[in-house]
Amino acid sequence: MKTKPVSSSITTCLSITDKAIKLVQSKGSDIVSLQAFVFSHKSDEEIARGMDLLFKGKTQKDLGRFILLIPRQLAALHYVRLPSTKPDEIKEMARLQAAKQLPYEPQAIILGYQVIQVTPEGYSDVLLIIVHQDIIKKYLKFLEKNRLEPQEITIDSQGILRWYNLQKASGPKDSALIVDFDSGYARLDIIAAASAVYSRAFSMSIMSDESKQKLLDEINKSLSAYEKENIGIKPEQIIFTGAEELSDAAKDSMASKLPFTCVKLAQAQGISLKAEGLSQREDFQKHSFTSLLGLALSSDELPFNLLPEDTFLKRQKSAYKQQLRATGIVTSLIIAVIITSMVLHISARKRIIHHLSAQLRELSADVDKVEMMSKKLNYVKTQLGQSSECLDTLTEIFRIAPNDISLAFFGYDTNKPIVLKGQAKTLSGVFNFVNTLEASEMFKEVQVRYSSKRKVKDAEIADFEIVCPIEEK
Structure with missing residues (x-):
């Protein structure tokens, strides 16, 4: 499985070997924490105690990109040539080849693979990395107790490749055989074509005469096995690094026995180490941090993930x-x-x-x-x-009334005709009064409701009642 690295300015790398738990943390281009917990004797209790001490007060967020490194000796590496260059086909072929290499059920192994090179004939040289799932799940359980989860799991030889790239300013060649000494064992890696193309681990504790001969034999054995793989890229020099008490002695003893230039590089050479959280100097003497330093300072995507x-x-x-x-x-x-x-x-x-x-x-x-x-x-x-x-009506009536008309009653009610009652000297005077009212602009359709004559003291008078509707304006 291949995953993209977590985007973070902080990278934390953890390695658990037979002798110690090692932790390296970087921020940008600086190493801000480098620590080791050395086992008095390796046991689950010691591992748990070491985890508690190294990760005390830390949360998943504090770790940024968190990578777990599996020691090379716990993984099986095999080289195969596959008749394809297509990623999907290579992935399926790699699974089939891995099942043939070890006596385990396919579901019991975790597989990673890396294409080393593609031949002109259309073949792919592929490195298979096989780890039993129980090994990885055991490490994950220890981390789960501290509520920590690595996003990526790889083998430590991937770290040595990136450490080697950091040392190029010091003069290393494009290809090299690197011997990295750690407490209790050594790892031999061949770097070529910007890849870790070969890796081998063997036990190594002290640099006695017997150990020096064993080291020489292991180097020659590895070179012979590498040549049989027909990768075709030969190392140009040998670099000794890691635990300083072993790398110093190895460089001096091997210089005259190998047909290569022998170089000793300090594991922290060319690397910015901040004072806070650094391991004791004696840890550099006995333990190797090269792989952790290389991965912690690299933002490259890993070619495989053993999660x-x-x-x-x-x-x-x-x-x-x-x-x-x-x-x-x-x-x-x-x-x-x-x-x-x-x-x-x-x-x-x-x-x-x-x-x-x-x-x-x-x-x-x-x-x-x-x-x-x-x-x-x-x-x-x-x-x-x-x-x-x-008042206007009454004024008009009195203005136009003849002198022989005597009004006895004037009846006025809103929106109703005016009623006039009175006497005239003659009946003809009554009708003349009606005509006069008709001639006025204020009245219309004047009617005589009644008129009658009667005598008063030897004289006749005419009583009348006239109805006068008012002309609307």
């Missing part, structure tokens, strides 16, 4: 659930904000309506008073209008 597939899927599922929960929380917050806004808006509207209602109630009494005053004013105005009309 178990079921663990990867479990984490993806957990991350998906967390994302769903986070989405649910955010959605709930948005809904709550909307509802709160609506409630506040409604509450504000209610307060405004209540305030306006109170003001309207205060104004209603004044409105009632104003309406009553308006009615009274209209009534007075009407009455004044009527009084004016009545």
